[in-house]
Amino acid sequence: MTTFREYRSRIAAGSEPVHDQPALPSYAVPIQGERAGFVTRASAAIIDVVLVFLVVLGTVVAVWMLSFIVQPATSQADAFAGDRVPRVGALIAYGYVLNVVYWTVGWATGGRTVGNLILGVRVVNFRGERVRWAGAFVRALFCTLFVPGLLWVIVSGTNRSVQDVVLRTSVIHDWVVGVPGLTRKEHP
Amino acid sequence: MTDDVSDGLTARQEVVLTTWPAAHQPAPAARTLFDVVASTVGLATQAAVTIAVVVEHSVSRAVATPVNAALDRMVPVIAAAVVERIDLTDLVIRQVDLGAVVTRALDDLDLTSIVIDRVDIDAVVAKADMEAIIDRVPVIDLANYVVDEIDLPQIIRDSTSGIAGDVMNGTRRQALGADRIVSGLADRIVFRRRGRKLDAPGEPQSLGGRFREDLGGDPYDGGPDDDAGAGDVRVGEATEPVP
Numbered sequence: 195m196t197t198f199r200e201y202r203s204r205i206a207a208g209s210e211p212v213h214d215q216p217a218l219p220s221y222a223v224p225i226q227g228e229r230a231g232f233v234t235r236a237s238a239a240i241i242d243v244v245l246v247f248l249v250v251l252g253t254v255v256a257v258w259m260l261s262f263i264v265q266p267a268t269s270q271a272d273a274f275a276g277d278r279v280p281r282v283g284a285l286i287a288y289g290y291v292l293n294v295v296y297w298t299v300g301w302a303t304g305g306r307t308v309g310n311l312i313l314g315v316r317v318v319n320f321r322g323e324r325v326r327w328a329g330a331f332v333r334a335l336f337c338t339l340f341v342p343g344l345l346w347v348i349v350s351g352t353n354r355s356v357q358d359v360v361l362r363t364s365v366i367h368d369w370v371v372g373v374p375g376l377t378r379k380e381h382p
Numbered sequence: 383m384t385d386d387v388s389d390g391l392t393a394r395q396e397v398v399l400t401t402w403p404a405a406h407q408p409a410p411a412a413r414t415l416f417d418v419v420a421s422t423v424g425l426a427t428q429a430a431v432t433i434a435v436v437v438e439h440s441v442s443r444a445v446a447t448p449v450n451a452a453l454d455r456m457v458p459v460i461a462a463a464v465v466e467r468i469d470l471t472d473l474v475i476r477q478v479d480l481g482a483v484v485t486r487a488l489d490d491l492d493l494t495s496i497v498i499d500r501v502d503i504d505a506v507v508a509k510a511d512m513e514a515i516i517d518r519v520p521v522i523d524l525a526n527y528v529v530d531e532i533d534l535p536q537i538i539r540d541s542t543s544g545i546a547g548d549v550m551n552g553t554r555r556q557a558l559g560a561d562r563i564v565s566g567l568a569d570r571i572v573f574r575r576r577g578r579k580l581d582a583p584g585e586p587q588s589l590g591g592r593f594r595e596d597l598g599g600d601p602y603d604g605g606p607d608d609d610a611g612a613g614d615v616r617v618g619e620a621t622e623p624v625p
Contacts, residue, residue: 349572
């Protein structure tokens with residue numbers, strides 16, 4: 195217990211207040227900053243893919259409903275006609291594009307997608323910094339097109355996927371409590 | 383001192399008193415005259431004293447009232463005149479050791495109890511200008527101190543772990559356990575005995591206590607770096623730093 199007088203004298207002496215207690219469960223403290231394993235990363239990816247799938251599904255429903263404005267239904271069968279929704283191939287392509295865009299934005303802005311946030315991991319580059327837009331885009335494209343690359347995490351001695359090895363990125367444990375804020379730094 | 387005396391027997395002497403009735407003799411005439419004169423003188427003295435006392439009482443009664451009245455009128459006037467001609471303050475300051483007087487008085491008094499007993503502290507506080515006092519209190523410092531002392535991050539964790547945080551941490555923990563099982567199995571299959579090297583560069587935000595963007599640059603960085611396409615991830619460039 196520090197008295198207010200001691201506290202003020204310490205601040206006056208120029209020391210910063212220290213929060214010794216990280217807002218973390220104690221068992222998670224030692225692993226912070228370590229590379230995450232396969233299950234964690236696969237779970238995060240699955241959550242992201244499910245989210246993208248839901249968005250694709252939502253798009254299909256929206257397109258289907260909008261189609262009635264362009265071409266009102268004449269019969270029950272016409273309402274559920276196949277030509278009212280995009281073809282499966284187009285939807286898959288759309289999903290891939292959406293996935294690449296989503297992962298790019300997530301990794302370039304905060305190093306996290308929703309799946310990463312839930313599983314408490316973050317993508318960093320070889321310097322331990324947040325990947326930039328170009329790097330995030332390349333990684334997102336690589337991860338989306340070559341999903342089996344993640345399997346390398348299982349055998350890798352450093353928990354790296356093929357994408358991590360090639361792009362020299364890491365997926366580290368970083369269990370934030372809430373949604374991290376994207377604070378803008380003061381520019382001089 | 384002799385041995386005889388110390389003996390205690392020869393030193394003791396006895397005195398024997400014997401009385402017998404005196405023979406009645408008629409008083410001589412001179413003696414009688416003396417008695418009469420003495421009685422007369424004593425009576426006269428007594429009478430004189432009594433008269434003196436009575437006279438004193440009477441006189442003092444008769445005189446006291448007008449004298450007191452006169453004094454009542456004169457003394458204040460005289461005192462005022464005297465005080466007027468004397469610089470009393472200066473006199474006291476010069477002649478009296480005020481410090482000693484005050485110190486002595488304070489030594490004798492229990493000031494705290496006097497204040498507690500006789501001062502209406504509530505009334506004093508009610509009259510105090512609280513705004514002026516608060517203006518002088520370092521409120522922000524105080525607030526920071528309280529936040530630091532009560533360990534706000536812990537409280538936030540406690541409150542958030544109640545709902546979403548618990549689920550999230552549970553999920554993360556289970557995934558972590560599964561990771562270890564999977565990696566342990568794989569390590570056994572490939573005969574990796576030293577375990578995995580999981581150290582990665584960078585400082586986790588979770589250990590910073592707050593969400594700082596101190597790991598990279600500006601998350602909205604639209605500066606020349608990005609425009610030049612110089613991302614941090616450079617394919618095929620530079621080798622892995624040797625630990």
